Structures are given as C-alpha cells and as structure tokens.
Amino acid sequence: MELSQLRIFQAVAEEGSIAKAAVRMSRVPSNLSTRLRQLEESLGVELFLRERQRLQLSAAGKVLQSYAERLFALQAEAEAALKGGEPAGDFTIGSMYSTAAIHLPAMLACYHRAYPAVNLQVQTQPSGELVEGLIGGRLDAALIDGPMEYAELDGLPLFEEELVLITAAGHGPVASAADVAGESVYTFRPRCSYRRRLEAWFAASRVAMGQIMEIESYHSMLACVVAGGGVALVPSSMLASLPGRESVDAHALAAPFDRTTTWLMWRKGMLGANLRAWIELQQGRLQAP
Template sequence: MDIQLLKVFSATAKEGSISKAAQKLNFAQSNVTHKIQQLEADLQTQLFYRHNRGITLTPSGQILVSYAEKILHVIQEARSAVVDSKVPTGPLSIGSMETTAAVRLPVLLAKYHADYPAVDFNLVTGPTERHIHGVLHYELNGAFVAGPVDHPELEQENVTDEELVLVTAASHPPIDSIHEVQSRTLLVFQTGCSYRAKFNQMLQDEGIVPVKLMEFGSLETIIGCVGAGLGISLLPRSIVTEQEQQGQIRTHAIPSKHSLVTTVFIRRKDALMTPALSAFLAEMRAHFS
C-alpha cells in the first residue's frame, strides 16, 4: 500500500472535502482525486460516496481512517526512533485546558523551553473532550485534562486538584444556597469543557433548571462579564484569586461533593516515548510534586 496515497486519503477524510485536502496538501484537486481513485483500485473498494454536497466516507472508508492514522503515526515514530540524539529535539504538541495553561503551566513551560530550546514545542488550549480526541488520534503527544479519564488506550497520571467556586460580581451578596443561582444567567465555556459539565451535573443533582446559559470562548471574557454583573460562573479558585483580591469579582463556596476536580495528564499507551516527551514528563512531575 502506497504511503503517499494513505496521506492523501487521510487528509481528505479529515477535511471532508477534496478541494480542502488539495489546498492543505498543496496539490491540484485533480491530483487528489486521482490518488484516491488509485487507492480505491488498489483496495478494490469504494472509500468515499460522491454527491452534490461533496464527499462522505463509506463504511470501508471509515474502517481505513483509523488504520491510516496508526500507520502514518508509526512511520513518524520510526523516523524519530532512529535519530541518534541524546538531546531532546523535534516537535512536541501538548494540549491543555485554558485555565490550567493560564495558572499552572507558565513556569513549567518557561523552564522546559530554557532547558530544551531545540524542542519545537506547541501548546494547544481547549476543552477536555477535544484534547482526548487529539491524543487518541495522534494529533497531540499528551494533554492536561479534567480527570478521571477512563479509556483503554490512554494512560493518565494525576497532576493537581482544583477547587471550584461560584464567581459573581464583587457587589453580589453572599450565596447561602446553590439554589439561589436558578434565577441567574450562567456564563459557561463551549460544549466539551469539563467545568461546564461539572456545573451541569451539580445543577442536575440539586434539581436546578437554569434560566439562561451564555456560552463564551475565552476565560478572560467570562471573568470580565462576571465582573460587570452579566451573570455568574463556575471556575477554579486559583484562576480568579488575583481578580478577587483586586475587588473585581467575588467567590462563593459550593457543596464539597461538587467542589474538587482533578487535573490529569494523558497520553496514548502505544505512543513512542521520545526524548522530548520524556524530558517534559520529568519536568512536569518535578514541577507538580
């Protein structure tokens, strides 16, 4: 099986469009079409349905996607494994929840970069669900996510515990009962965020149906809008300590059974332990010990 054909197939499946795949690969669109046809002829099966709206994977194509990801990843691992270098080099992509990246990682990342400047480090922030998907599909070498994560293909290790608190405008009176939030607008991250899921679970357990949810894409926007009195949110105490000390917001404790969430670092069990990743794990463990 031609590796180049697999690369074209994988890109096309990921982009969901022959034209977008051609653009990403810097190929002519006709070249992408031809290579997919070559692969279909080689495998003697149709990989995509062609229709007016574009293309869709066939059942055979859906099966091949997972194998193509593994094959292409193993090839990249093989290239990394044969490089005889004791000094960590090359790419390293790590995912993180935005809150963890903002508070827990700056010192760690600065030290890692100073110690291993030859590593091409890339930090990707986003919700837990997206990072789990990224690690499983070999797009990330590892990620800081909300735990626990129960998946047979992933390893996890505890990093730190976060205390979750309700965050309101500084002028808001004390919240004596969680049921007081029912009439308030709740400011949350996008779907897939572990803190949003925790908020939803807490409300469900308490029998609370929120009046209105407003979704935001960044931590800074949520904190700013909470401070302005737009609504309330559920965030780690560590992320809002400075703003509370400055009198911009106010925090309120929630029932202990809902207040703690553990941040874990996940990676694939079958992934190659590159020198860059090994060095990162060592510095991460030292930093959080």
C-alpha cells in the same frame, strides 16, 4: 497505500478543503486532488462526501482517519527509537482551554528549548473530546481534569486548580446553588468536565440549573456574566488573567467542588521518548522552587 497519500488524506480531512490543505502542505491543489483520487481508487471506497465548498469524511473515511493517526504515531515512535530513544518527530498534546491559556505556554517553551527537533503540536478541546483523541490515536498525550478511569489510558497528576463561581458584581453571597436558582448558566459544551462539575454542584443542592448558554471561550463567558448576569464556573487562575475580572464577583465553593486536579494522560503502552521527555521536564519544572 502510501504514507504520503495518508498525509494528504489527513490534511484534507482536518482542513475540510483541498485548497486549504494544499496551502498547509505547500503544494498545488491539483496534485492533492490526484493523489487523493488515486488513494480512493486503490481502496475502492469514497473517503469524502462532497458538499458544496467543503469535504466531509464518509463512513469509510472516518475509519481510515483513525488508522492513519495511529500509523503516524507509530512512525514517530519508531523514528525516535532508531535515533537512540532521543525525542524526535511529531508530538501532539491536547489540553483543556484554561490549561492551554494559563499553564501550557511555559510547558511548551521549556520543551521546545530542550528538544527543538520535536514537531510539537497542540489541540484544545473539552475533556471528553480529549479522551476520544487519546483512545483514537489522534493525541499522544492530553492535559485533562482527572483522574479518569479508562482501561486504555495511563496518567499522573500534575497540579491542582481552584474553581470559583462568578456572578455579576454586587450579586450577594453564594453559599449554595439555591442562591443562584433560575439564573442563566454560561458553560462549555456537554463534554466539558467543568460543566459536569457545575451540574453536580446544582444537583447536590437539589436545584435545577437555569437556562444553559453554551460559550466557546472564557473571555466570552466573562463578558456574558458582566453584561447579562448569570453565573459561570471558572478556574481562579484563568479568572486572574482575564481583562474585566474586576466587573464580576468570585464566590468560593464548598468541597468537593472547590478544587480539581489536572492530569497528564496517555494511551497504555505508548510511553515513547517524546512523552517520557515531556513528563521528566514538567515534573522537574513543577517541583522547582
């Protein structure tokens, strides 16, 4: 089993298609098919389930994917160590959607200017999935609503966010969840930490949430509140960036639901040169006047 074969396997797993993986790797599909078949033959297992036009990871493929990601992380760390501890190689950071939209662009630009040799990649997911990515080795670090108590992870706080509840314009005061009882709730998937905060807000008032409508972006969430009423929990910095924000009312929440802290988290024992440089740059940038 060669690292080059694992790179092909990883690309096909992420793209779900040999043709798409070939475009991504600037290679011909037949070459990828051959190398993938050779890998499966050498391991004696099928790594993918062929379903119509898409390839799905088999049980064995999911196991190999976890190990492959950890191997690539170790490879990047080894390369950085051999280059005198200078940041280099791949560095994958995960982020919540709102953080990626508001805070991450400046962070990425700062890091890229300082360390252009690093291949910086970003994945946006709900907090629960980001934690899985860290523990499984798919991510080197992640910006998460924290702190989260995991024996496998370390972290540090970076900045605070104010959370507000948005309703259709002219809704009237919202002092507690009782004031929006029965209304539709627009939110992300169950593993989103902000969704869990919203559920806790309703539970604190002993009010059942209305119909839950899962949305994949804050832009769509805002549009749904404007068009059909209902409520959503949004970071105030994210709301300030959205076109159409003047068409909703933002309601301040009472503590402890009004504020949250975004943490940078990583696997214990994996504070390599790339991550150390990220921490130093971002702490310096956030502390600057």
